[in-house]
Amino acid sequence: MQKHLMRSRKFAPLFWTQFLTAFNDNFLKQTLVFVILAQMATEGAALVTLAGGIFIVPFLLLSAIAGELADKYDKAKMAELLKRCELLVAAISVVGIAFSSIWILMLALFGFGVISSLFGPIKYGILPDHLENRDLPKANAWIEGGTFIAILTGTMVAAVAFREGENVWIFGPMMMGLSILCWFAARMIPSTGSKAPDLIVDRNVVRSSYRLVSELRADSRIWRASLMNCWFWFVGAFIMSMLPVMVTDILGGSEIVVPAYLAIFAISVAIGSAIAGWMAAGRIVLLPAPIGMLIVALFGLDLAWNLWGLQSTSHAETISAFFAGPKTIRVAIDLAGMAIGGAFLAVPTFSAMQSWANEDRRARVIGASNVLSALFIAVGLALVAVLQAVGLSIPVIILSISVLNIAIAWLMLKMLPTNAFRDLVSIIFRAFMRLEVEGLENIRKAGPAPIIALNHVSLLDGALALAITEEEPVFAIDYAFAKKWWVRPLLKMCKFLPLDPTKPMATRSLIKVIQEGSPVGIFPEGRLTVTGTLMKVYDGAAMVADKTGAMIVPVRIDGLEKSYASYLTSSHVRRRLFPKVKVTILE
Known part of the structure; x- marks a missing residue:
């Protein structure tokens, strides 16, 4: 009988390494946000935006080189080395909390961003080295769902830990302890060996990124799967960036309500990932991707409808009082539906890229896709800022992206790299x-x-x-x-x-x-x-x-x-x- 993935050494250490990595990243990022807001209320918004940019920039610049390194060297050994380096970065973050220094914390956040960007091609490129193709959708579902749960818990734990103000005796042991656990988990990942030992790593980040993305386009199947995956990150960044304003200015909630919606979103991504992994088990099935995009579009239209004309006149201080207000539960349902639809898009496309890429360049394919994903995220965030700057309301912006998503779903179906009829029969x-x-x-x-x-x-x-x-x-x-x-x-x-x-x-x-x-x-x-x-x-x-x-x-x-x-x-x-x-x- 086949061993469950979470009891298999071929998968479980990687899962916990990624889970703890995502938790620590968001625990630090959210703690930094609280420190910024506590110390510099007037300049807080700009610094919070800067913190988000500092974390995402390494993904844009280093993902291609990360893919080359992961193909050239043993992925398991690279993972262990990165998590060892993460111990130093975690220590820097503890120093930042001890001195209440925003800029030391910014440096630590940048370090976590660098390590996460280098780890990205490893975590997805290593799965086909240890697992059969039929298990890839299920494994990706675990990784995707676990990552969003880790993001949620890291954010919420930071909020609870900072409730009485910054405390190095709470933050320090937690950050260092989890980093050590992450390193131990990485040490348990089985060796993969080198897949391209003769590869020469291009240290020019711009040239290597451009070259790998160009090579990605040479295989039309992988290129289309990558673009579909990137659209998941674009829409996610687009919608999530508006959530705080949506809660406070339109629905009349306080900042404490935002984690509640994030919890609904993260749990729904996990549920959607499990369903997508189940649908795609056995062979690469991409029909869930356009179906998922259509689900995102339809729930997006309903979200715009529910927000239309609302304007908060007071702010609910408790979660129960907030959800007693108009349309708040409908908005939660819409976010859950969009999250499930997004998971239908993310899980099969990742599995397709892993399965179709040649073994000796699989990590470079993932690295090139990560470059594109980071670019799509940056464009999504910038587009939201521009649309808000020109005076468009949030319901109008959500309506616009939802109509666009309907067109994107049709385009995905038309350009699907697999046979849609065969995928339907399989499902x-x-x-x-x-x-x-x-x-x-x-x-x-x-x-x-x-x-x-x-x-x-x-x-x-x-x-x-x-x-x-x-x-x-x-x-x-x-x-x-x-x-x-x-x-x-x-x-x-x-x-x-x-x-x-x-x-x-x-x-x-x-x-x-x-x-x-x-x-x-x-x-x-x-x-x-x-x-x-x-x-x-x-x-x-x-x-x-x-x-x-x-x-x-x-x-x-x-x-x-x-x-x-x-x-x-x-x-x-x-x-x-x-x-x-x-x-x-x-x-």
Whole structure:
């Protein structure tokens, strides 16, 4: 039985390293905000903005070099080294609190930003080194959800710790203790080895960033997945930057309410990540991305509607009093819906980039994507500032971005790197028939154009075959069956080759498809089983393999023979509406 990810040494140490990193980053950042507001009320807003910029700038400048370093050296050893350096930065932050020095704390925050930017390509690039492709969506869901929970808890703990003012005896042990735990977790990450030991690291940050982003564009699938992922960060930064003003000026809450909305947002991201990881389990499925973007747009429209015309006349001092006010719960629901939709976008796109990138340059792909994400975040924050400066209200700004998101969702669907119909079929089988696939790596071992030979137990076998492989195969289908009225619309959404078994030339068509480099799916029995066992197996697959040298990959379907789409009767099996389906791909 497969070990749960959180009990696996291949994943759990990385998860806790990232969780504690995100907690410490936000614990320090929020503490710095409180120190700024306590000491310099008149200049506080400008310094808080500066603090945000100091943390994000390293991601923009260093992510590309971080990707190169992670490909050149052992990622686990780099993670341990970074977390060792983080101990020094944590000590600097403690000194800043001890002396109540904003600028020492700014220096520490910059140090945390540098370490986090260097760690970014490691944490996402290392997952495929230790995990199978089928586990990547689930692992990314844990990382994404855990990160947002850590951000929330770091922010809230800072608020509680600073309630009585800055206290080095509270801040110091907590910061140093968690940093030491983070370092111990990093030490437990299994070694990966060097993936590109001969790589020459380009120390020119501008040139390396430009080059890696240009290389990212060379692979259209990864480029599109990266842009979709970047849009998640753009919209997140866009909406979250308006949250404090939305709470205080429109909904009539105090600063204490903002963490409550952040909690709702973070928990919803975790929930959405879990759902997205479940939907995309087994193979790379990107249909949730445009669906998620549409969800973000629709909840955004409702958020603009709920905020329209509101203006606070008084400020609720408690959370319970605030949520008794008009539209406050509706706004919470809208933020939760947008967070869940955003997770649908983030988790599958990260998994796609990890899976599609070559092993020896995977970290550089993640680094280039992080450069773009930081740029999108900066643009999003700047755009909000400009729109507010020209006098647009927050409801109008949210309405505008929501309408734009509808167009972006349509564009994502149109430019989707995967087949949307295959993704939908995969999600349906996962949702209703608890699809489980074993041995997917055997298809990759068989080369670029294998012959996938499946047993034939139901009318749903063809649809199921679409859902189990990464590469889209060309399916050999009976000529008469392909002419049925209800089959023709479905065939327009996949690759197929109608064959007339009475004509000897039919086999040549299959040979030509394989010679062109496409995998072929075939049902060697030629008809559905009426006994529950294999029917007579025809030699077409063997003949094609002999003529082309292609490998035959046998695939066993279990479960669909119990569905009402099979030819078996109740005397053969106990029929069910949604039986559990298991697909075993053999060597």
